[in-house]
Amino acid sequence: MKILVGYKRVVDYNVRIQVKPDGTGVVTDGVKLSANPFDDIALEEALRLREKGVATEVIVVGIGPADLTAHLRNGLAMGANRAIHVVTADAVQPLTAARVFLKLIEKEQPELVILGKQAIDDDANQTGQMLAALWDRPQATFASRVDIADGKATVTREVDAGLEVIEAELPAVITTDLRLNEPRFIKLPDIMKAKSKPIDSIEFGSLGVEAHDHLRTTHYAAPAKRSKGVMVKDAAELVAALKQKGLL
Amino acid sequence: MSKILVIAEHLGGKLNSSTARAVSAAAAVKADAIDVLVLSDAPDAIAAEAAKIDGVSRVLTIARSDNAHALATVLAPQIAKAAAGYSHVFVPSTTFGKDIAPRVAALLGVAQVSDVMSVEAAHTFKRPIYAGNAIITVEADASHTVVATIRSASWAAAGNAASSAPIEALAIDVTLPTHTRFVELKQGSSDRPDLQSASKVVSGGRGVGSKENFEIIYKFADRIGAAVGASRAAVDAGYVPSELQVGQTGKIIAPELYMAIGISGAIQHLTGIKDAGTIVAINKDGEAPIFEIADIGLVGDLFKLIPELEQAIG
Helix, strand or coil, X not given: CEEEEECCEEECCXXXXXXXXXXXXXXXXXXXXXXXXXHHHHHXXXXXXXXCCCCCEEEEEEEXXXXXXXXXXXXXXXXXXXXXXXXXXXXXXXXXXXXXXXXXXXXXXXXXXXXXXXXXXXXXXXXXXXXXXXHCCCEEEEEEEEEEECCEEEEEEEECCEEEEEEEECCEEEEECHHHCCCCCCCHHXXXXXXXXXXXXXXXXXXXXXXXXXXXXXXXXXXXXXXXXXXXXXXXXXXXXXXXXXXX | CCEEEEECCEEXXXXXXXXXXXXXXXXXXXXXEEEEEEEECCCHHHHHHHHCECCCCEEEEEECHHHHCCCHHHHHHHHHHHCCCCCXXXXXXXXXXXXXXXXXXXXXXXXXXXXXXXXXECCEEEEEEHHHCEEEEEEECCCCCEEEEECHHHCCCCCECCCCCCEEECCCCCCCCCCEEEEEEECCCCCCCXXXXXXXXXXXXXXXXXXXXCHHHHHHHHHHCCEEEECHHHHHCCCCCHHHEECCCCECCCCCEEEEECCCCCHHHHHCCCCCCEEEEEECCCCCCHHHHCCEEEECCHHHHHHHHHHHHC
């Protein structure tokens, strides 16, 4: 069984994002970039399925500019067998990303596609669901547990009401939640090994994907700040303050 | 001419308040019509609740045994068909809506606007990115249907109308897939207020220290009639079940009163509570980031302070 894993590069989650004063974007120059944390979890899950003998091959997929190869090497060092780099200088929106994945699915015929539930830059939370729709296959979003057996995935999903268990016939799309696993750290020898693993580069334009984006971002702003609060010295003072506000 | 279809979220035969919040967002578009669509195996009681929401023009129901559980693979094709003739499809940005809406959008071949915080114009919206650290203004293509999820914490629930909107059964002819099946929902049973819609929330973090110690949080919450929440650290440590998690990847809430107890205030947690009316922080570390956004802060040991609070409340 082949598994395709989405592996997006984003601004590192520890970076405090600054909006450019002219409202044209956020500052990304000189900012640390890392794998989307949910995608690390997706890759980890795929690797574990391979280690269990469920999967035979794990392929990481990245969509982005020429220098994305360094990022894909990290995915290879973590343990993916090979990488596919869809080369484009433009940022792609989720629907376009889903269409790209569908093209790669047609070519690679995976039984499972694992994506992060959202990327921590645009926080869209769309690509997996859109891909599953275009592919006309099951989706199991927000997974915190995945069991594969008898041609189906049994997935525990973190939903607002609790934990939902669903069954999905393969092939299927799974998107990862935080508690699915803890991704492994990359070891130095693995970085060396990754250098000889193949990265297949495909020009975005050659895929025949419609790139028309329906959304246009016209302005970026910093969020409204909450005004500075007050410190109280003890429980009695806190209760008095809350009672005064009519909250107790 | 805007005509908006709002997808109702419900569970156990009851309408979720996220639906009335999505109706508020629809009203902000100044739509000519706002219809609410209820997909269920038994939609009547839910539809009757939805019909009372102020601003709703009609409630449409699709009653099918397939709709007994909210499976995106089953609901999305029906919603996509029902969307014909509507300029907008609004879905609550809860795990229900986040699962379903992108599938609907892809079936319609359109982009989706996630987590709408405000409506600037019929096709212009504001939404958060980078865990709420930047707010973008997004323009959707006016020649396509707008599929959007509505960030519940940004919208007050629409009130009750003087008279109920009409309810109509909708017949949708579409073959539904059987490749995805519901198995079970494991829910913590609780008599406490619902975390997502409660007016008061008391949350505990890693500082609470253990599952047993969390009793002090439950007890205090019950005392003031609050829902109970938790930080990711507390959930990861196994103190409480995951559905209590508040934050970027948990629930994003906007209660009138939020009390963060033993929570240091990681940015991902703060994202989930930014819209709360009053934020109270109790932490033994005076340097904890939670105090940067708290309206009222109190430094000290929670195990000593909570009993004192209970006493002071009288």
